[in-house]
Amino acid sequence: MDAALGPPEAMADSEGDLTPMMSQYFELTRRYDDALVLFQVGDFYELFCEAAEAAARICEVTLTAREDSTGRYPMAGVPIDNAEPYIEDLLDAGYRVAVADQVEDPDEVSGVVDRAVTRIVTPGTITEDELLAGADNNFVAALASDQVERRATERTSGDSREYTGGGFGLALLDVSTGDCYATSLDDETRVRDELGRFAPAELVVGPGVAPDRFADEAFVAEYDDSAFEHASARERVASYFGSVDALAADAEVRACGALLSYAEYTRGGEGHQRLEYLNHVTRYDPREYLQLDAVALRSLELFEQRSVHGANGTALVDVLDETACALGRRELTDWLRRPLVDREAIEARHDAVGELVGDPLTREELHEHLRNVYDIERLVSRVSRGRANARDLRSLKDTLDVVPEVRGLLSNADCEKLRDLRAELDDLPEIRDLLDSAIVPDPPQELTEGGVIRDGYDDDLDALRETERSGKAWVDDLEASERERTGVDSLKVGNNAVHGYYIEVTKANTDAVPDDYQRRQTLKNAERYVTPELKEREEEIVRAEQRAQDLEYDLFCEVRDRVAAEAERMQNVARALAALDALASFATVAAAHDYARPxxxxxxxxxxxxxxxxxxxxxxxxxxxxxxxxxxxxxxxxxxxxxxxxxxxxxxxxxxxxxxxxxxxxxxxxxxxxxxxxxxxxxxxxxxxxxxxxxxxxxxxxxxxxxxxxxxxxxxxxxxxxxxxxxxxxxxxxxxxxxxxxxxxxxxxxxxxxxxxxxxxxxxxxxxxxxxxxxxxxxxxxxxxxxxxxxxxxxxxxxxxxxxxxxxxxxxxxxxxxxxAPEPAAEEDTASERSEAATSDDGAASSDLAERLADVNVAELTPVEALNVLNDLKRDI
Known part of the structure; x- marks a missing residue:
């Protein structure tokens, strides 16, 4: 990353002369000096000076210039409505991105609009669908060394011994789904194995961990060392999970606490926004699974086949992936990444796969239902972060509608695994009813456009909408009545955002205009008028429309909050649907390609x-x-x-x-x-x-x-x-x-x-x-x-x-x-002569070799040492 992304030296010397907006920009660049700041100016995110030059080069956008009292300096911008592709380019180039949005309404502020960093986008904490690589997990990891904690303990206890252990606590989090894991590892080799297994997009390392030691496994990010302190980490973990009892070691607590702090930081900048949908951490021992290091993952080509002649081949996951939804694809990937070692658990999955292989009708119906399942883990994440729109809520409702159908399909399941998964399928009837009654079936993309809440859900909203509709109906009828009243057949009633409602009369007919018409706007060939009654109706319509939009947004947020309160139940449903999809995928492949039950x-x-x-x-x-x-x-x-x-x-x-x-x-x-x-x-x-x-x-x-x-x-x-x-x-x-x-x-x-x-x-x-x-x-x-x-x-x-x-x-x-060809005769003769010479001189050579052999202690030689001795003797002979 470029070192200098703040104001140029000449500008820094005269910062008192900076405009208020530029002072605000450079203050944010100083505060977030490890990131490129995208600074909202109207409908664009702008960057200035060295940051602008870097962004223009990476994103291939036009580099322009801004000029004020301090001079002329580079400027580049990207449209807010289409910022994600440019952010992706910056991430790929190794940058973090701090997004600084306007946090005040420009129409209500006199002077410069205040801006604040509302999120920090990093490779491991992205949640936007446009930036995520398909359905696969996108993990961010944190690594803490237990050496740091032990040294602190020794200092406190007066023990001056140097701790030389190499244990680590590792925590992993997919911010987009809420999947969170933690474990302890003995040494750096084990750490690399787990990083290879989970392939995190980003790794935050704590004190005592050299960042360059793991640079080959993940993008290593710097973060505040204080987040790894045991007391603060313990408090943060407990605030999410009730206690730290799920974690087995202090290093795990410190890694998990720091990871949560980092995730909060990226959600809200200095505001540290909580991840309300995160409600459990899975503590695991790598020995509970078949362990695969990064070398094995690559050479067995589980997830990515090495390219052949520049073209990527087929990986194992691709030939096994007959999943119907994103949930199942992630589960299938996780099962391949972490195969089981417990025989009963393995056989439970085999029982389920076998039952689905033997019942193709149920398997196919299950697949069809699961095709209608949206990625509710990521939907719940967006809902809990307040970023879900009305279409997200309808997608959630459509997914919950599938649950009763799937439960019905499994009502006669024989194997314990399928029965257990059926029991976990909570169809959340109260949430389904709420979403069905509150959100229109095909809502608009933007919440502020209105038309999101269904008629009949709220009496006050219905009354406002009726006022708006009746007012517009009166306006629609006004054109006909005024034509009849004035005798002007070309008279029109219209509306625009600047002047509101008006009656338009061509200049040739202005003599027919009644006395109660008040001129509103003059055009080249026409005059626009308003009447006292039209003005009154307009104020009534606008007032009702604005109040309806405000009320509708408040109602939507209330619905979204009620849904977010059930995040844990929905995540449990997601896990059950994911497992069913993965099992059905295994069964589909087994039936189609003649696989046998092992x-x-x-x-x-x-x-x-x-x-x-x-x-x-x-x-x-x-x-x-x-x-x-x-x-x-x-x-x-x-x-x-x-x-x-x-x-x-x-x-x-x-x-x-x-x-x-x-x-x-x-x-x-x-x-x-x-x-x-x-x-x-x-x-x-x-x-x-x-x-x-x-x-x-x-x-x-x-x-x-x-x-x-x-x-x-x-x-x-x-x-x-x-x-x-x-x-x-x-x-x-x-x-x-x-x-x-x-x-x-x-x-x-x-x-x-x-x-x-x-x-x-x-x-x-x-x-x-x-x-x-x-x-x-x-x-x-x-x-x-x-x-x-x-x-x-x-x-x-x-x-x-x-x-x-x-x-x-x-x-x-x-x-x-x-x-x-045989060996040349000359070489054979030479070899013979060498052999004879070696045994001449009164047998001195033979005697020397015999002594050397007598000195060899065969019982203490390693295989390699024995081969080396034999090779030396053969060479001398």
């Missing part, structure tokens, strides 16, 4: 005819494969040619496990699956040049995280570990990793490799197995079978793959010659 809680991963849920949709002729991984077959070394399907197969296994624990049926003929606690992936090549890390360093960093964190209940996918360095080093690392995972970690592991030496390890290790993908070489090239079989592959067919990829023929042929 059996969970077994002793391994047993899959018959497993398929990759995304690839099978995009690749015709997809070949299903079996998987059989148990405690005595928990490490599988997978070999085979490039393009044979190794990586797809490994991801397929992981996705089948993930889908089962999310509550979905799985793409397979049959599946019996253990419940896993984490899925780790080391798949694909990437680097971090900006961070000074090579592809190999990134690979080793990810590998280190896996080896430290994986348990015997984890599923690990390793693809070509060790390929970023020399063949010798890479093989040594690969073999050592295989042994460590087998002997120490105990995780269920699929290890795809081109190091065929690993197949010997798989044969040697008691709980390992070799799997391979076969290929057939023909005169035309290589045919990939895409079918997994027991045993090791015999070749990699790299040269054939190079030819298929379009490598020039002369390069391919030369590679084949080098591959097939």
């Amino acid at each position: 059996e969970v809680g077994g002793d391994g991963i047993h899959v018959e005819g497993g398929r990759h849920p995304v690839v099978e949709r995009t690749e015709p002729g997809f070949v299903p494969n079996d998987t059989d991984l148990t405690d005595d077959r928990r490490v599988a070394v997978v070999t085979g040619p490039n393009m044979s399907g190794k990586s797809t197969y490994m991801r397929q296994v992981a996705l089948i496990v993930l889908l089962a624990q999310a509550g979905s049926f799985v793409p397979a003929a049959d599946a019996r699956l253990r419940v896993v606690d984490r899925i780790f992936t080391r798949v694909g090549a990437s680097d971090d040049i900006a961070g000074g890390r090579s592809t190999f360093m990134v690979e080793m960093t990810e590998l280190a995280s896996i080896l430290r964190a994986a348990t015997d209940d984890s599923l690990v996918l390793l693809d070509e570990v060790g390929r970023g360095t020399s063949t010798t080093d890479g093989l040594a690392i690969a073999r050592a990793v295989t042994e460590h995972v087998h002997d120490e970690v105990g995780a269920t592991t699929l290890f795809a490799t081109h190091h065929h030496e690993l197949t010997a390890d798989a044969e040697r290790l008691p709980d390992a197995v070799n799997l391979h993908f076969a290929a057939t070489r023909t005169p035309e090239g290589v045919t990939f079978e895409h079918e997994v079989s027991e045993g090791a592959a015999t070749a990699s067919y790299g040269v054939e793959v190079a030819r298929t990829a379009g490598v020039p023929d002369d390069v391919v042929e030369r590679a084949r010659e080098l591959l097939d």
Whole structure:
């Protein structure tokens, strides 16, 4: 962000000469120096000086100039009625935006109109539909370090020991829906895992947390450190949720309190507007869910597939998304982001999906009803913040009308999950009746235009409207009566905003004008008049019209407030509808694509005819494969040619496990699956040049995280570990990793490799197995079978793959010659001579090697050290 967005130095020196309006603008820029201030001037939001130049460049609007006694300086503006696209551009460029609206009626103020910042728009706190990215959650997060709190406690108690722990409290909030979560995390790695899981648009960090440590995971925002102080945070949390009992640690309290403070700040600037619709926080332990770090989320392509040739592909969520409403889409995403680990909870979802699969009529009717459900979580948010219009309230009413229909559909549900969701469907009859009686079926967009409240809802409003209607009817009849009275057939009765009602007579007929006509306006070819009776009627109509509009707005606000008072009940309904939609989506996909109900809680991963849920949709002729991984077959070394399907197969296994624990049926003929606690992936090549890390360093960093964190209940996918360095080093690392995972970690592991030496390890290790993908070489090239079989592959067919990829023929042929040629005789002779020399000199070399071997303590060597010793001996020999 630009550092200087206030007045230029020359203006700052003469601020006493600034106009009152510009003084007001620059005062706001100083107060909100971390944001671009959009300053309302009439129908536009204006920016000045450096801020104007920045906005003009980013938003591609015209840069103009303003001139006053202090000089000439840049100015740029955007229309208020269409400000959202420009605000989005500024957010994308890394700015916060402070919106300063006029808070006084210009017609009632003498002098400069007062302005105040009414909201601060940041990436994580947007609530406007035009700025939100579809139905998905938009989280803002706050991170507090428990190190700060412990040091404060130690100072208070006189304990001078330095606390070196690394615990954190993390809170997340979607301001647009009211979803709020909190948890505690042991270290920065866990923090990154959760940030990767929730993908917050913005992260507020507290004292003791270095902002740049998490800059790769979210846009890091600065905020007042005092918001993280325990006392103020505790008070704020209690004011929303009654107490802090839902939170398990002081760091969680401080993170949650600071997050609420930040959300309030963005709602009302210095006024700190409360989020009245926020009534509960969900405290969770990441271990309650199958944990997926950012690497796994990316490599399994759950929510975003990596682009291929510049085009985005299909992600897992897209092939599973048969939801009918925005609520269901968010719920489905959350279930994939946080699959379950509790067997009973998983099976409860499977029961519901199975019942809906077996009852297509109910499933289809449920889908049709849910299509009429609006995003009531965001509607309730707008209602509670006083930003909902009449159309929002009608949308809310239409959604509540669906609830009785859905309850009826589920009246005969067999499974407990569907019965429980039915019980949560409160149709709020009093709110439905209120909205039906108060709001017209098709209200206007603007509240100030009138025509929002239904006739019959309020007697006083009805009387005012009748006065207005009867007055206008009298005016409508006036034209005919005055034509008859004056004999002027061209006489007209009209009305405009400036002069009100008038009688218009052409100048050729002014001699026929009666004595009681009073001239109101002269036109080029006509005169406009008013009569005492018309003036009286006009005052009556205008008075009734204005009073009706004022009363109607007050009545609407009263209705909106009554609806807001039931926010918690409506949010409960939203959660039930969301879960039903997600379950129906799982069932629709299962029925359409032949998914099977998995059996969970077994002793391994047993899959018959497993398929990759995304690839099978995009690749015709997809070949299903079996998987059989148990405690005595928990490490599988997978070999085979490039393009044979190794990586797809490994991801397929992981996705089948993930889908089962999310509550979905799985793409397979049959599946019996253990419940896993984490899925780790080391798949694909990437680097971090900006961070000074090579592809190999990134690979080793990810590998280190896996080896430290994986348990015997984890599923690990390793693809070509060790390929970023020399063949010798890479093989040594690969073999050592295989042994460590087998002997120490105990995780269920699929290890795809081109190091065929690993197949010997798989044969040697008691709980390992070799799997391979076969290929057939023909005169035309290589045919990939895409079918997994027991045993090791015999070749990699790299040269054939190079030819298929379009490598020039002369390069391919030369590679084949080098591959097939025996070692040159001269090199063999030289090697022989070296061998003889090594054993000459009265056996001195042999004796030296023997001594070195005798000094090796095999029992204390790690696998990597043993391989290095062996490599040194081989080189010397």
